[in-house]
Amino acid sequence: MRIAFIVDPLDQLKAYKDSSVAMMRAAERHGHEAWALQVDSLAWSQEGGVRGQALRVHTRPDDHDWYRETGRESLALKDFDAVVMRKDPPFDVEYVTATWLLERAEAEGARIFNKPRALRDHSEKFATAEFPQFTVPALVTRDSHALQAFIDAQRDVVMKPLDGMGGSSIFRVHRNEPNRNVIIEVLTQLGQRTVMAQRFIPEISHGDKRILLINGKPVPYALARIPKAGETRGNLAVGGTGVAQELSPRDRQIAESLGPVLAARGLFLVGLDVIGDWLTEINVTSPTCMVEIQQQTGFDVAGAFITALEHACGS
Structure with a gap:
């Protein structure tokens, strides 16, 4: 199989812990070709469909020098057996544009994982509202009065922007927090940005x-x-x-x-x-922790992903 991984710049990936790198290594262990693309190279035309500048990657065990580029060419996404979307957030207009391009590539015959429409329609934080049987009390709003009332009722909450990642801009707010007004103002950008508040889980x-x-x-x-x-x-x-x-x-x-x-x-x-x-x-955008799980348990998560991808592609 030829597998394309849409990732951040290769020289920015931390191979010792990066799940995308683990997937590329696993793909090669399974006998497949690993290719890397970046979203800024994706383009569509009536003549060529959706294409991107693709780098053929040969992985190495050395985490400090983990790959060699063995080829580079403009390829249509439909020419790959699978395209794995692993671009990190922010989930901004350029990310949404990438999902539009990937959805057009799907229409041309490309197999995209995760599906671009599903990526675009899924809010990683707000999606929990669909499964209330498994969640603590929560509130999604930009209204400061509603947030103040929620803090008073729950006494101890966690507040976060809907588009954050990696723990950025997450605040724990007690009922008696002296700076709670400022925290709400900063997170909501004075009522211009919607945030999520959840009851704190000890x-x-x-x-x-x-x-x-x-x-x-x-x-x-x-x-x-x-x-x-x-x-x-x-x-x-x-x-x-x-x-x-x-x-x-x-x-x-x-x-x-x-x-x-x-x-x-x-x-x-x-x-x-x-x-x-x-x-x-x-x-759903770029879930991690594959490397740490394998290192501590021996369970090859990246290998399991590639095996599942083979089955999904009928290989």
Whole structure:
């Protein structure tokens, strides 16, 4: 198979922990060709359809010098057996434009994972509202009075923008927080930006668990991202420590309930975030933690992804 990975610039990827790099390495282990594209090279024309500047990548085990470029050419996305969309947020107008281009490529015969329409229609934070049986009380609004009332009612909440990633701009706000007015003003940009507030979950001290779904089926291990001292965010990007562990019965209940629903929409790779017994986010743009899970458990998550991709493509 020829597999195209739409990723951020290769020299910016941290191979020692990057799931996209792990996927490329796994693709080559399975005997496939790995190609890399960037969204800024995607273009459509009536004559050529959707094309991109594609780099043939040969991966290496050295994380400091992890690839060699062995070819570069403009190729139609339909000429690949699979196209894996792994561009990191921000989910801005350029990201949306990329999904339009990818959807046009689908119409031309390309197989895109995750499906571009599903990516565009899915809010990673607000999507939890569809599954209230697995969530704590939450509010999505830009209205400061509503947010103030929610904080008063729940007493201890977490607030975050809907388009953030990696733990950025997440605030824990107690009922007696002296700066709560300022926090609301900053997060909502004085009422111009919609945010999410969720009741604080104390079990964050035991980790924010990342559960990976591959074509609707859960990986048997989660990565619990445990906050460093003085933090309430477990994200690895802000200093959290990842500890792999088997799924709990509740983890498996959540994963097995959501998996078929999300897979039916074309969300082939999903990262569920679960704190304690509660679902907090449903990540679909570029879910991570494959490398850490494999290093600690021996379970080859990236290899399982490539195997599932082979089956999906009939290879």
